[in-house]
Structure formats: structure tokens, C-alpha cells
Amino acid sequence: AQRPEVEGADPSEAAKKVKIGLYFATWWALNVVFNIYNKKVLNAFPYPWLTSTLSLACGSLMMLISWATRIAEPPKTDLEFWKTLLPVAVAHTIGHVAATVSMSKVAVSFTHIIKSGEPAFSVLVSRFLLGETFPVPVYLSLIPIIGGCALAAVTELNFNMIGFMGAMISNLAFVFRNIFSKKGMKGKAVSGMNYYACLSMLSLVILTPFAIAVEGPQMWAAGWQAALSQIGPQFIWWVAAQSIFYHLYNQVSYMSLDEISPLTFSIGNTMKRISVIVSSIIIFHTPVQPVNALGAAIAILGTFLYSQVVYLDGSFS
Ligand code: 3PG
Numbered sequence: 001a002q003r004p005e006v007e008g009a010d011p012s013e014a015a016k017k018v019k020i021g022l023y024f025a026t027w028w029a030l031n032v033v034f035n036i037y038n039k040k041v042l043n044a045f046p047y048p049w050l051t052s053t054l055s056l057a058c059g060s061l062m063m064l065i066s067w068a069t070r071i072a073e074p075p076k077t078d079l080e081f082w083k084t085l086l087p088v089a090v091a092h093t094i095g096h097v098a099a100t101v102s103m104s105k106v107a108v109s110f111t112h113i114i115k116s117g118e119p120a121f122s123v124l125v126s127r128f129l130l131g132e133t134f135p136v137p138v139y140l141s142l143i144p145i146i147g148g149c150a151l152a153a154v155t156e157l158n159f160n161m162i163g164f165m166g167a168m169i170s171n172l173a174f175v176f177r178n179i180f181s182k183k184g185m186k187g188k189a190v191s192g193m194n195y196y197a198c199l200s201m202l203s204l205v206i207l208t209p210f211a212i213a214v215e216g217p218q219m220w221a222a223g224w225q226a227a228l229s230q231i232g233p234q235f236i237w238w239v240a241a242q243s244i245f246y247h248l249y250n251q252v253s254y255m256s257l258d259e260i261s262p263l264t265f266s267i268g269n270t271m272k273r274i275s276v277i278v279s280s281i282i283i284f285h286t287p288v289q290p291v292n293a294l295g296a297a298i299a300i301l302g303t304f305l306y307s308q309v310v311y312l313d314g315s316f317s
Pocket of ligand 1: 115
């Protein structure tokens with residue numbers, strides 16, 4: 001999620017850089033761990049609607065406990081806050097479940113290669129739905145992003161249409177989440193950590209009935225038994241790990257958003273994907289053809305070019 005914070009003048013710029021560096025390193029590390037456990041769980045228990053729900057439920061519970069025990073100060077919210085949070089939560093829910101459905105069908109690396117195309121969606125939505133125009137170099141930078149993603153998709157050995165579409169829907173939903181959160185966060189006194197906590201809770205309320213309708217307790221019970229007998233009791237720890245790490249990485253990303261601009265955030269997010277792609281290929285022994293890796297590299301390079309062009313132009317900041 002991107003929010004309209006602008007990097008302000010801090011008395012100690014060096015200390016701030018160290019702090020942001022630590023946030024980024026923590027965010028990426030937590031995200032790598034989440035992606036690994038999430039995929040381990042999905043391999044044994046292919047019910048992405050339930051695992052998505054559990055991630056949100058676990059985060060909500062962790063934050064309710066933190067508020068009750070005053071580890072974290074509960075936010076002061078009003079009806080207006082929850083109303084403006086609703087579209088953010090709808091988009092967050094769709095983006096989250098779509099990415100998880102994608103990862104249940106294809107390699108983690110493939111989902112993240114397609115998700116590295118998120119900036120292209122951002123420009124296209126802003127251009128065609130919001131009527132914003134951008135300088136020509138911004139549009140040109142989309143060519144390697146879209147071309148690289150397309151090359152990676154057509155050469156993917158385990159291509160699956162649901163996996164591909166899930167990642168694409170997630171991109172679209174997260175662009176809307178970012179646009180809505182920009183509006184929702186303006187002038188609000190809720191910290192990044194508490195903003196994400198409220199977002200988790202509202203998303204959980206939205207997702208639960210859909211998860212029951214799409215999958216449901218009968219499928220879950222049978223699948224759970226099968227996974228337990230295949231993996232053993234450690235399967236429960238995998239589920240706990242994917243849920244806890246999902247919350248933690250998102251919480252840290254929202255905490256870093258308190259300090260940085262949306263653009264810095266999106267550069268950090270793309271660099272995060274490189275660590276996820278590389279580590280998941282190693283851990284899951286994902287077969288990759290050279291031309292497939294080339295597509296991914298072009299797409300990621302395109303995102304960096306896009307960041308540079310947008311930065312120089314001052315758009316989106
Ligand atoms: C999810 O499940 O929400 C996705 O894995 C999140 O993707 P992200 O890398 O954009 O946070």
C-alpha cells in the first residue's frame with residue numbers, strides 16, 4: 001500500500017536513513033519467510049481462501065492482544081475513519097486473496113514476476129480511469145515492464161491461467177488499494193501500524209463469508225486431515241508461521257510508509273520481489289529456463305527505469 005507521506009526534513013537525516021534501511025531489511029526478510037511458509041502450506045493444503053483468511057485473522061488477533069495489553073496504544077477512530085477504510089479493505093482483500101490463489105497454482109517466483117508489473121497497472125489505471133497524463137518517458141518505461149512480464153509468462157514452464165490471472169488481479173486491486181489509502185490517510189492521526197491493524201480487521205470481516213462460500217468447512221476439514229497425515233504435526237507450525245509472518249511483513253511495510261514517499265515504497269517493494277524470486281527458486285528448486293529469467297530481469301529492470309523516470313518527473317510523489 002502506498003500513502004501520501006512525503007519525506008520530510010528530519011533533524012538527523014543519517015539516523016533516518018539507518019532507520020528506513022532497517023525497516024526495509026526487516027520487511028524483505030519477513031516477506032521471504034512468509035512466502036516460503038505460505039507455499040509450503042499451499043503445496044500440502046491447496047485452500048488459498050482459508051489460508052488468506054487465517055493470515056488476516058492471526059494479524060487481527062495479534063493486534064487486539066497488543067491493544068488490550070497496551071503493548072501498542074489503540075487508535076482513536078470514528079465512523080468516518082472506518083467508512084474511508086472500507087474501499088481500501090475491499091481492494092486489500094481482493095489483492096490478497098488473488099495473490100494467494102495465484103501462488104496455489106504456480107511457482108512463487110512466477111507470481112512475483114507478474115507482480116513486479118504493478119507500476120504499469122498504476123500508470124494505466126491513473127491514465128484511463130482517472131484521466132491523469134504522464135510524460136512520454138513514463139509510458140516508454142512501461143514497454144520493458146509489460147514486455148518482460150509477457151516474455152516471462154509465455155516461457156513459464158508451469159504456466160497456469162488461474163495463477164497468471166490471480167497475479168494480474170492482485171496488481172489491479174493493489175493499485176486501487178494504494179489510490180484509496182492515499183485518500184484515506186490524508187490528515188489522519190492513526191499510525192502506520194494501527195492503520196494496517198484496522199485494515200486487517202475490516203478485510204477479515206469482508207473475506208470470511210466469501211471464504212466459507214468458495215471453499216467451506218467441509219473441504220477444509222478433509223484437506224486439513226490429509227495435510228496432517230502427509231506432513232505431520234509440523235504442518236500446524238507452517239500455518240502459524242505463514243499467518244504470523246504475513247501480518248508482520250505488512251505491519252513493517254506500513255510502519256516504513258510513515259517515513260517514506262509512495263515512490264520510495266514502490267522501489268522497496270520491487271527490490272523485495274527480487275529477494276523473494278531468488279530465494280523461492282533456490283528453496284523450491286523451481287525449474288527456470290534462461291529466456292524465462294531474461295523476461296523477469298527485463299521486467300524488473302523496467303520497474304527501476306520507471307522509478308527513475310517518475311522520480312525525475314516528480315509524478316506520484
Ligand atoms: C498477499 O498474499 O497479499 C500477497 O502475497 C501480497 O503481495 P505483496 O508482495 O504485494 O505484499
